[in-house]
Amino acid sequence: MTREYPRFAVVGHPNKGKSSIVSTLAQDETVQISDTPGTTKKYRAFPLKVDGEILYELYDTPGFQRARALLEWLKEVEVSADKKADRVRRFVYEHRDNPKFADEVQLLKPILDGAGIIYVVDGSKPYGVEYEAEMEILRWCGEPSMALINLIDSSDYVDEWKRALGHYFRLVRVFDPMKADFAQHVALLEGVAQLREEWTQPVKRSIEIFKAYREQKITQSAQYITDLMVNSLEFVASGSILGEEATQKERDLVVRRYEDHLRSLEIESHRKIAKIWHHALLESEPFLPLLEGVDLFSRESASIFGLSRQELITTGAAGGAVTGAGVDLLLGGSSLMMGSAIGALIGGIGAAFGFAEAAQIKVLGQTVGSRELEVGPMQNRNFPYMLLHRALYYAREIASRPHANRKKITIDHNEIAGHTWEEERAKKRLEEFHGTLRKGEPLSQNKLQEYQALIKTLLANALNS
Ligand SMILES: Nc1nc2c(ncn2[C@@H]2O[C@H](COP(=O)(O)OP(=O)(O)O)[C@@H](O)[C@H]2O)c(=O)[nH]1
Ligand SMILES: [Mg+2]
Known part of the structure; x- marks a missing residue:
C-alpha cells in the first residue's frame, strides 16, 4: 500500500525509549511512556499533522520478546534474499493468533505494510549479541531502516553501538528524545529523507511546512x-x-x-x-x-x-x-x-x-x-x-x-x-x-x-x- 507521506515503525527491545521517540517526533504528548516494559500491546499510529495534512506518521510498537525463536523459524526454510520479506509475512500470518509471538506480530505488521524502520537502542548500556537476532529479522523485512541511539543514562557505549549497528542499518544517529531541540529534529528528518528515494521530496517538503508551522x-x-x-x-x-x-x-x-x-x-x-x-x-x-x-x-x-x-x-x-x-x-x-x-x-x-x-x-x-x-x-x-x-x-x-x-x-x-x-x-x-x-x-x-x-x-x- 502506498501513501504520499512517509511512515516509520519505531521498533526495538522493550524499555529503550521507543515510545519516547514517537512522542517527540510526532509532537504528541498522549503517547504512553512507561517504566514498565510491555506497556504497548498493539501497534498504534501517531501522525504529525499540520493544518490537517499529515507530514509523516510513526508507529509505536511493542518491543521484541522472542527474537531468537522468531529468527530460527524464519531460517527453518532456505529462501533467497528476494523472498525473505515473504517469509516474514508468512510468519506473521501463521502466528497471528499465537499469544507467544503477539508482540512480534504487532511490531512487524506496519513494516510489512510498507513502513520504514527506526530501530531504537540504549547507548548507555553495552552492546550485546542478543540484539543481533532483532536486527537480523529487521533486515529480512527489506525495508529502509535507520538506527537511533538513545542515551537513557549517563554511561556511554555509543562507539561500540555504532560499530555494530553500522552492519545492519544505512543510517545510524544519536538521538535523545528527552532533550532533542528543533534543529536536531529537523536534522533527523533530513537523514530520513535519504533513506528511500521516493521519500526525499515529500520529506523535504514536510520539513519546509514544519518550519513554517x-x-x-x-x-x-x-x-x-x-x-x-x-x-x-x-x-x-x-x-x-x-x-x-x-x-x-x-x-x-x-x-x-x-x-x-x-x-x-x-x-x-x-x-x-x-x-x-x-x-x-x-x-x-x-x-x-x-x-x-x-x-x-x-x-x-x-x-x-x-x-x-x-x-x-x-x-x-x-x-x-x-x-x-x-x-x-x-x-x-x-x-x-x-x-x-x-x-x-x-x-x-x-x-x-x-x-x-x-x-x-x-x-x-x-x-x-x-x-x-x-x-x-x-x-x-x-x-x-x-x-x-x-x-x-x-x-x-x-x-x-x-x-x-x-x-x-x-x-x-x-x-x-x-x-x-x-x-x-x-x-x-x-x-x-x-x-x-x-x-x-x-x-x-x-x-x-x-x-x-x-x-x-x-x-x-x-x-x-
Ligand atoms: N533520562 C532518560 N530517560 C528516558 C529516555 N528515553 C526513555 N527514557 C525513560 O525510559 C523509560 C522507557 O521509555 P519508553 O519510551 O516507554 O520505552 P519503550 O518501552 O521502548 O517504548 C521511561 O521511563 C522513559 O521516561 C532518555 O533519553 N533519557
Ligand atoms: Mg513503549
Missing part, C-alpha cells in the same frame, strides 16, 4: 503574550464603599479582586500557549501550572523576573520617578505621596501583595459621591517587565520542550538571571508602550502591532538562545 506558532504565542500584557496592565478593578471613606477591608477586597484577575489572566494565557505547542496536558490536572510555585505578586517573582533598579533607570522606566517619592514606585517603600493629584494611594496594598515592589497600585476614582473604589491600571514600573519576562520564560520552556519530557518545569534562577532577552534597546522601546498603558490610555492599532512585533522578536531570540 513553527514560525506560525511563535507568532501566535507572541499574540497571546501581547494580549496578556495589555489586558493586565490596563485592567481596573472596582468595588463599592459604604461610608464616606473606604475601610481597610473594602480596600483589601478590591485589591484582592485586582490581583486575582491578573493571576487568572496569566494562567489563561499560559494554557493557550501550552495548547499551541501541543503541551495542553502539562497544564491540566494532575499537573499544576508551571509557574504556580512563583506567585505573580511575590517578592521572589519580582527578584527573579523583574529589572534591577539600575536597569529601570537606564531603560527610562524610572523617568521622573528616580527622585523622591518616585523611587518608591520603582522599588517599593511606604510612601503615600504618589499620585495625590489623581487619587489616593493605599499604603496597605504592599502587605496585601506580600511585598512592596510590584504592589504600588494607585487607587483611582474614590469620590464621595460615587462611592466607588478602583485599583489600576498598574502603576508599578517594574511590573510590566516582570510579567513579560515570566511569559517569555514560560513560552520558551514550552516551545522547546520535547513531547517525551513529561516532567514539571523547575525554574532555574541562575539561568534566568543570566538571560539577556531584553537587551537595552528593546527595554527602552518597551517602556514606550508600558508608559501609555500606565496612563490608562489605549495603544493605537499601529502601536499594538509594533508592541506585538517586538514581543515576537524577543520570543524568537529566546528560542534561539
Whole structure:
C-alpha cells in the first residue's frame, strides 16, 4: 500500500525509549511512556499533522520478546534474499493468533505494510549479541531502516553501538528524545529523507511546512503574550464603599479582586500557549501550572523576573520617578505621596501583595459621591517587565520542550538571571508602550502591532538562545 507521506515503525527491545521517540517526533504528548516494559500491546499510529495534512506518521510498537525463536523459524526454510520479506509475512500470518509471538506480530505488521524502520537502542548500556537476532529479522523485512541511539543514562557505549549497528542499518544517529531541540529534529528528518528515494521530496517538503508551522506558532504565542500584557496592565478593578471613606477591608477586597484577575489572566494565557505547542496536558490536572510555585505578586517573582533598579533607570522606566517619592514606585517603600493629584494611594496594598515592589497600585476614582473604589491600571514600573519576562520564560520552556519530557518545569534562577532577552534597546522601546498603558490610555492599532512585533522578536531570540 502506498501513501504520499512517509511512515516509520519505531521498533526495538522493550524499555529503550521507543515510545519516547514517537512522542517527540510526532509532537504528541498522549503517547504512553512507561517504566514498565510491555506497556504497548498493539501497534498504534501517531501522525504529525499540520493544518490537517499529515507530514509523516510513526508507529509505536511493542518491543521484541522472542527474537531468537522468531529468527530460527524464519531460517527453518532456505529462501533467497528476494523472498525473505515473504517469509516474514508468512510468519506473521501463521502466528497471528499465537499469544507467544503477539508482540512480534504487532511490531512487524506496519513494516510489512510498507513502513520504514527506526530501530531504537540504549547507548548507555553495552552492546550485546542478543540484539543481533532483532536486527537480523529487521533486515529480512527489506525495508529502509535507520538506527537511533538513545542515551537513557549517563554511561556511554555509543562507539561500540555504532560499530555494530553500522552492519545492519544505512543510517545510524544519536538521538535523545528527552532533550532533542528543533534543529536536531529537523536534522533527523533530513537523514530520513535519504533513506528511500521516493521519500526525499515529500520529506523535504514536510520539513519546509514544519518550519513554517513553527514560525506560525511563535507568532501566535507572541499574540497571546501581547494580549496578556495589555489586558493586565490596563485592567481596573472596582468595588463599592459604604461610608464616606473606604475601610481597610473594602480596600483589601478590591485589591484582592485586582490581583486575582491578573493571576487568572496569566494562567489563561499560559494554557493557550501550552495548547499551541501541543503541551495542553502539562497544564491540566494532575499537573499544576508551571509557574504556580512563583506567585505573580511575590517578592521572589519580582527578584527573579523583574529589572534591577539600575536597569529601570537606564531603560527610562524610572523617568521622573528616580527622585523622591518616585523611587518608591520603582522599588517599593511606604510612601503615600504618589499620585495625590489623581487619587489616593493605599499604603496597605504592599502587605496585601506580600511585598512592596510590584504592589504600588494607585487607587483611582474614590469620590464621595460615587462611592466607588478602583485599583489600576498598574502603576508599578517594574511590573510590566516582570510579567513579560515570566511569559517569555514560560513560552520558551514550552516551545522547546520535547513531547517525551513529561516532567514539571523547575525554574532555574541562575539561568534566568543570566538571560539577556531584553537587551537595552528593546527595554527602552518597551517602556514606550508600558508608559501609555500606565496612563490608562489605549495603544493605537499601529502601536499594538509594533508592541506585538517586538514581543515576537524577543520570543524568537529566546528560542534561539
Ligand atoms: N533520562 C532518560 N530517560 C528516558 C529516555 N528515553 C526513555 N527514557 C525513560 O525510559 C523509560 C522507557 O521509555 P519508553 O519510551 O516507554 O520505552 P519503550 O518501552 O521502548 O517504548 C521511561 O521511563 C522513559 O521516561 C532518555 O533519553 N533519557
Ligand atoms: Mg513503549
